[in-house]
Amino acid sequence: MINIGIIGCGRIAQVRHIPEYDQNPDACIYGVYDMNEKRTEEIAAKYHAVPYKSYEDLLNDEAIDAVSICTANHSHCEISIKALKSGKHVLCEKPMAVTYDECQAMVNAAKETGKFLMIGQQERLFPTHVKAKEILQSGAIGNVLSFHTNFRHSGPENWTVDRQKVWFFDKRSAAFGAMADLGIHKADLIHYLLDDVIESAMAVTETLDKKNPDGTPIDVDDNAVCIFRTQNGVIGTMEVSWTCYGQEDKSTIIYGTNGSLKINCDPQYPIILEKKSGEQINFDMKNYHSSQNGSGIIDTWMTCLTTNTPPLISGASSFESMKAVFAALESAEKGCVVNTKSLS
Numbered sequence: 328m329i330n331i332g333i334i335g336c337g338r339i340a341q342v343r344h345i346p347e348y349d350q351n352p353d354a355c356i357y358g359v360y361d362m363n364e365k366r367t368e369e370i371a372a373k374y375h376a377v378p379y380k381s382y383e384d385l386l387n388d389e390a391i392d393a394v395s396i397c398t399a400n401h402s403h404c405e406i407s408i409k410a411l412k413s414g415k416h417v418l419c420e421k422p423m424a425v426t427y428d429e430c431q432a433m434v435n436a437a438k439e440t441g442k443f444l445m446i447g448q449q450e451r452l453f454p455t456h457v458k459a460k461e462i463l464q465s466g467a468i469g470n471v472l473s474f475h476t477n478f479r480h481s482g483p484e485n486w487t488v489d490r491q492k493v494w495f496f497d498k499r500s501a502a503f504g505a506m507a508d509l510g511i512h513k514a515d516l517i518h519y520l521l522d523d524v525i526e527s528a529m530a531v532t533e534t535l536d537k538k539n540p541d542g543t544p545i546d547v548d549d550n551a552v553c554i555f556r557t558q559n560g561v562i563g564t565m566e567v568s569w570t571c572y573g574q575e576d577k578s579t580i581i582y583g584t585n586g587s588l589k590i591n592c593d594p595q596y597p598i599i600l601e602k603k604s605g606e607q608i609n610f611d612m613k614n615y616h617s618s619q620n621g622s623g624i625i626d627t628w629m630t631c632l633t634t635n636t637p638p639l640i641s642g643a644s645s646f647e648s649m650k651a652v653f654a655a656l657e658s659a660e661k662g663c664v665v666n667t668k669s670l671s
């Protein structure tokens with residue numbers, strides 16, 4: 328049995344980490360901590376876990392083998408590094424951290440301590456994406472030339488546990504807006520699907536609609552449009568938004584020399600393969616059930632821990648995706664193309 332500590336008991340912990348650990352036969356939710364003491368007590372009581380008074384107390388408990396870090400973005404780096412140095416394996420939520428140097432420090436700490444660092448980039452595990460990658464690797468659309476990927480929803484104020492005070496809109500806690508909150512998922516997905524790495528970015532970010540309670544615009548962007556180029560010379564666009572007040576949009580299209588692959592563009596057929604010859608193959612994905620619970624992130628993590636196998640969704644690989652986000656943010660600020668190699 329692997330003893331797990333949960334740090335941050337808000338929405339993502341309550342809808343994903345905790346229930347998925349609860350369903351995993353190798354995991355014991357041993358202890359919990361949230362800076363909201365009442366929440367710590369409630370979650371501890373519900374899952375028969377130890378409530379801690381601070382995350383340091385949780386990390387100092389030698390009974391705990393690994394932690395899930397589900398706190399606001401600005402604290403990911405500090406807590407992850409302290410956890411790794413306390414001898415815990417770390418699963419940290421996305422976005423990995425809020426600066427390039429913080430991401431690098433987390434990767435270094437994992438290397439130095441020999442402990443696992445995994446980031447909650449679950450899009451790589453979705454059955455539709457796994458199948459899409461298999462189709463791309465089979466050469467069905469030839470060589471990839473370009474892509475278009477989207478992530479649009481109505482905003483985090485409809486998600487967070489603390490709806491009165493939305494930390495996602497506060498630059499000190501969130502550091503980023505929609506560009507990184509949603510864009511990190513899509514940059515990571517493109518890396519996964521194409522086995523390629525985004526090398527440069529040009530982006531525009533805006534705060535178009537979200538307001539603070541006093542009516543002033545929020546501190547961070549609520550929309551972003553990016554143009555990327557990869558190491559293999561593929562070009563593509565990414566659009567992310569917190570102001571999509573209709574149906575959520577998580578569509579991606581990959582264009583190749585012999586056809587196109589449409590992912591999540593049609594509610595009936597999550598994957599549509601359109602060949603240059605005119606042939607169209609629709610995948611309804613009904614036969615592609617995952618054996619994993621929920622998002623699969625916790626089962627994947629638990630397999631790493633129980634088999635002592637380094638995670639594929641490692642800190643180092645997530646850092647590569649974060650570089651695309653940092654390049655896009657710098658581009659939006661400076662109004663020029665930014666290469667990831669110039670970041671630091």
Ligand SMILES: NC(=O)c1ccc[n+]([C@@H]2O[C@H](COP(=O)([O-])OP(=O)(O)OC[C@H]3O[C@@H](n4cnc5c(N)ncnc54)[C@H](O)[C@@H]3O)[C@@H](O)[C@H]2O)c1
Nearest residue numbers: 335336337338339361362397398399400402420421487488
């Ligand atoms: N993988 C995904 O798809 C996904 C989805 C949503 C959120 N997230 C990420 O998960 C993290 C948490 O987001 P959420 O949606 O659960 O937010 P939330 O507001 O619902 O919950 C955050 C919780 O963390 C607590 N907290 C904040 N800072 C803390 C600290 N320093 N120490 C202890 N507790 C602290 C808060 O009291 C709250 O209970 C964020 O980094 C977010 O980007 C990931």
